[in-house]
Amino acid sequence: MKTLIIGGGFSGMAAAIALRRDNHEVDLVEIDPGWRSYGAGISLGGATLRALRELGVLDAFLEQGYAGDGVDIHLPTGQLLATLPTPRLAGPDVPGGGAIMRPVLARIFADATRAAGAGVRLGCTFSAVSQDRDGVDVSFDDGSSRRYDLVIGADGLYSQVRQSLFPDAPKPRYMGQAVWRAVLPRAAEVTHAMMWVGPKLKAGVNPVSKEEMYLFVTEDRAANDHVDPGDFPALLSGLLATFPAPLVQQLREQVGRPDARIVYRPLEGLLMPRPWHAGRVLLVGDAVHATTPHLASGACIGIEDALVIADELRRSGDVKEAFDAFEARRWERCRMVVENSARLCDIEITGGDKQEHANIMRDSLIALAQPI
Numbered sequence: 001m002k003t004l005i006i007g008g009g010f011s012g013m014a015a016a017i018a019l020r021r022d023n024h025e026v027d028l029v030e031i032d033p034g035w036r037s038y039g040a041g042i043s044l045g046g047a048t049l050r051a052l053r054e055l056g057v058l059d060a061f062l063e064q065g066y067a068g069d070g071v072d073i074h075l076p077t078g079q080l081l082a083t084l085p086t087p088r089l090a091g092p093d094v095p096g097g098g099a100i101m102r103p104v105l106a107r108i109f110a111d112a113t114r115a116a117g118a119g120v121r122l123g124c125t126f127s128a129v130s131q132d133r134d135g136v137d138v139s140f141d142d143g144s145s146r147r148y149d150l151v152i153g154a155d156g157l158y159s160q161v162r163q164s165l166f167p168d169a170p171k172p173r174y175m176g177q178a179v180w181r182a183v184l185p186r187a188a189e190v191t192h193a194m195m196w197v198g199p200k201l202k203a204g205v206n207p208v209s210k211e212e213m214y215l216f217v218t219e220d221r222a223a224n225d226h227v228d229p230g231d232f233p234a235l236l237s238g239l240l241a242t243f244p245a246p247l248v249q250q251l252r253e254q255v256g257r258p259d260a261r262i263v264y265r266p267l268e269g270l271l272m273p274r275p276w277h278a279g280r281v282l283l284v285g286d287a288v289h290a291t292t293p294h295l296a297s298g299a300c301i302g303i304e305d306a307l308v309i310a311d312e313l314r315r316s317g318d319v320k321e322a323f324d325a326f327e328a329r330r331w332e333r334c335r336m337v338v339e340n341s342a343r344l345c346d347i348e349i350t351g352g353d354k355q356e357h358a359n360i361m362r363d364s365l366i367a368l369a370q371p372i
């Protein structure tokens, strides 16, 4: 089949790699001429590592990122409350979680996309899509056009494909919380994910390589206001001041480093009701299920989408049948991730019930461990 993928994020690139394995002819268009990914860490759970293994990029992740078992949960003072187990879903030889710098993971995926033989066009997007019973005609903004058997819209939270197919779809929603992230030298004792949970603020660290780790802090913010990047170090340091744990205080002293690469990101979410397709055009990833990062599973479910649509197209060969089967397999898992993450976000914003928070974390991790 001839497939067009619109959007070269993790979901789109995973779809390109998965479909090329089945000999689909794949074009991928990415609007950003530099195919950039911003410089923060990304945490990957066991289910994500399992998906990376299936895509054939796990070894590259293990070489260039960092994998570890368990998540330590502490009080703000540093006292250890519990260690959440992270089952080894990618195999007994692979730890149950990990992290990597986003641009490094994006490069691994981009290299695999090109190596798989997808035709990648950067700085390019669609200008018009029209379809009939047998195919989809797509015009591009470089003046070219081509007919495809199916189109996959993987163009993220502000998806233009979603907008053109489903103009009445819900819009992304600001969730009332923002995340700060910074990259620091890895402290020797940080060998896996660690968190410090305050009444409303939460801080955490996760190694992204042997040398570096990323630090994150979630902050409740009623309004999605502009924050001046010049103020980032002082604001982040102020938030960390509320965690007396010695390790956090040690890190606080380092956030003013010129190489700390602080990123501030207000959180938004979106869960589009089914259907996720119109005719021969299917939406995947953040375009239909953008989650807050409370379960560190947004990239995971987008990459899994790619594996499942490839699987269903292999099974059926009929586009409509495959899209229906895809949605039936994906809806409940993606809904669970988006809604449970949003609930965790609400509990943190309101300083709500910590036991409910812990229960949701545990139940979600059990659900994520299920086969897809």
Ligand SMILES: Cc1cc2nc3c(=O)[nH]c(=O)nc-3n(C[C@H](O)[C@H](O)[C@H](O)COP(=O)(O)OP(=O)(O)OC[C@H]3O[C@@H](n4cnc5c(N)ncnc54)[C@H](O)[C@@H]3O)c2cc1C
Binding pocket: 006, 007, 008, 009, 010, 011, 012, 029, 030, 031, 032, 041, 042, 043, 044, 048, 124, 125, 126, 154, 155, 156, 157, 158, 159, 160, 161, 179, 265, 267, 268, 284, 285, 286, 287, 290, 291, 292, 293, 296, 297, 298, 299, 300, 302
């Ligand atoms: C603060 C934060 C922290 C997160 N942390 C984690 C984490 O630790 N673990 C995790 O698993 N997930 C995390 N996530 C979620 C994860 O980043 C996303 O779920 C994932 O990146 C979605 O991938 P995607 O490919 O669907 O969309 P995107 O990453 O948004 O990619 C869409 C791509 O499409 C391109 N594009 C856009 N419009 C067009 C167009 N019209 N034509 C062509 N191309 C277009 C864009 O340039 C982009 O390359 C986090 C999210 C946030 C906001």
